[in-house]
Amino acid sequence: IRKFNIDVRLVVADLPARAKITFLNGHAGYYACGNCLLEGSQCLRHRHILYTWSDYSQAQPHIRTQENIDSCAAYAELSGKKSYGVHQSSPLSQIISIPHQCVYDYFHLVYEGYMVMLLKEWKLLLKQVNIHYIDNLLNDVRYPHSFHRKPKDFNSFTQWKAGDLRTFFLYLALPLIIRLQPALSNKIVYHFSLLLISVRTLRHFRRRHEINNMKKFIHEYLKIFPSIYGRCRELLSTHILVHLPEQCIRHGGLSFHSMFTFESQLHCLRKMGHGSKSLSKQIAFWYTINKRLDTNNEYSIDLLTKQQLRYDIFFDENIRILHQQIYCHTVASRVYTSFDLLLSSLFYYYHCFINHSYHCLVFDMCASNYYSQKQNILSRKQYQSSQMSTYRSRVTTNDTVYSLY
Ligand SMILES: [Zn+2]
Numbered sequence: 001i002r003k004f005n006i007d008v009r010l011v012v013a014d015l016p017a018r019a020k021i022t023f024l025n026g027h028a029g030y031y032a033c034g035n036c037l038l039e040g041s042q043c044l045r046h047r048h049i050l051y052t053w054s055d056y057s058q059a060q061p062h063i064r065t066q067e068n069i070d071s072c073a074a075y076a077e078l079s080g081k082k083s084y085g086v087h088q089s090s091p092l093s094q095i096i097s098i099p100h101q102c103v104y105d106y107f108h109l110v111y112e113g114y115m116v117m118l119l120k121e122w123k124l125l126l127k128q129v130n131i132h133y134i135d136n137l138l139n140d141v142r143y144p145h146s147f148h149r150k151p152k153d154f155n156s157f158t159q160w161k162a163g164d165l166r167t168f169f170l171y172l173a174l175p176l177i178i179r180l181q182p183a184l185s186n187k188i189v190y191h192f193s194l195l196l197i198s199v200r201t202l203r204h205f206r207r208r209h210e211i212n213n214m215k216k217f218i219h220e221y222l223k224i225f226p227s228i229y230g231r232c233r234e235l236l237s238t239h240i241l242v243h244l245p246e247q248c249i250r251h252g253g254l255s256f257h258s259m260f261t262f263e264s265q266l267h268c269l270r271k272m273g274h275g276s277k278s279l280s281k282q283i284a285f286w287y288t289i290n291k292r293l294d295t296n297n298e299y300s301i302d303l304l305t306k307q308q309l310r311y312d313i314f315f316d317e318n319i320r321i322l323h324q325q326i327y328c329h330t331v332a333s334r335v336y337t338s339f340d341l342l343l344s345s346l347f348y349y350y351h352c353f354i355n356h357s358y359h360c361l362v363f364d365m366c367a368s369n370y371y372s373q374k375q376n377i378l379s380r381k382q383y384q385s386s387q388m389s390t391y392r393s394r395v396t397t398n399d400t401v402y403s404l405y
């Protein structure tokens with residue numbers, strides 16, 4: 001028997017699954033936060049439990065620790081009553097610290113929760129003419145080739161996939177609501193910008209001190225929140241934002257421990273299990289079989305030579321031709337004496353390496369310009385032509401082709 005040592009870095013789940021595996025109260029109950037001991041208060045009108053910013057800032061609740069969870073679980077098991085939202089001891093407590101390592105998933109929280117809620121609220125304030133305007137704008141957006149999800153038809157946003165919501169939240173929402181003024185107020189724009197800046201920074205940051213700056217943005221966002229969307233929207237999912245900076249200090253950017261990638265795989269995995277017995281065993285068996293069968297599905301040389309795959313709105317064909325000429329002239333004529341014989345292999349090399357690396361170069365120049373609209377094309381082309389002249393001068397002053405990269 002072989003033994004494997006496994007280190008569990010963290011466990012990530014959406015709110016209902018998280019409550020189930022940790023044996024803590026769900027998001028609709030009291031003491032549902034896994035990171036602090038904020039009790040929550042009941043809304044007298046709807047009877048739901050609210051976790052308001054005013055309660056949090058006034059009460060300044062204690063942080064929840066694993067020791068606290070263990071003692072509450074022991075008490076709950078003895079008395080048969082829940083203690084601070086803890087039902088019983090979770091097996092997870094034996095291998096991880098629940099407050100530190102059972103993390104919140106920003107994909108469910110922000111994209112599927114927040115973004116949809118905000119879109120519903122904004123839609124109430126918009127007229128049909130505004131919605132037409134949004135649809136036209138969404139149709140006009142020119143995306144980089146790596147964007148597979150392109151949100152369209154604002155009225156059907158409830159059917160948008162997580163990828164659509166991500167694209168919309170990160171790149172489209174802010175420029176869009178700025179253009180929708182005065183239908184959407186300055187306050188809404190300012191308020192959303194606080195959330196956008198904090199989430200964009202926390203999902204991927206370069207320096208760790210940037211995390212601390214985001215605490216101010218989140219606090220300001222939560223403070224203003226009830227004055228725009230009402231107290232009844234201050235649910236657990238709103239309160240949890242306050243704990244995201246600490247989560248990033250422990251585990252890095254939100255995008256590196258989100259469920260975004262797992263979630264799309266769930267559908268495939270679900271199809272591998274049948275009935276209700278030994279589901280994990282069935283899934284493991286069929287996953288292994290499928291993995292074996294998939295090994296023949298390799299990329300062929302066609303991937304790099306097919307014309308349609310080279311089509312990209314960010315790709316400048318003139319630069320490609322120039323690059324090809326420089327390559328053939330400089331490398332082929334100097335390195336290989338029998339050029340004709342090696343032409344096919346050179347083209348393969350060209351397509352595999354040079355075309356690809358050059359493409360990345362062009363793409364990188366434009367990648368920062370995600371929200372690219374028609375009026376930006378001129379400036380982009382001007383930029384590329386200036387880059388072309390730079391390359392030309394570098395080629396004439398330096399004979400080695402590698403200086404190009
Ligand atoms: Zn909390």
Ligand SMILES: [Zn+2]
Nearest residue numbers: 043045046232
């Ligand atoms: Zn309410």
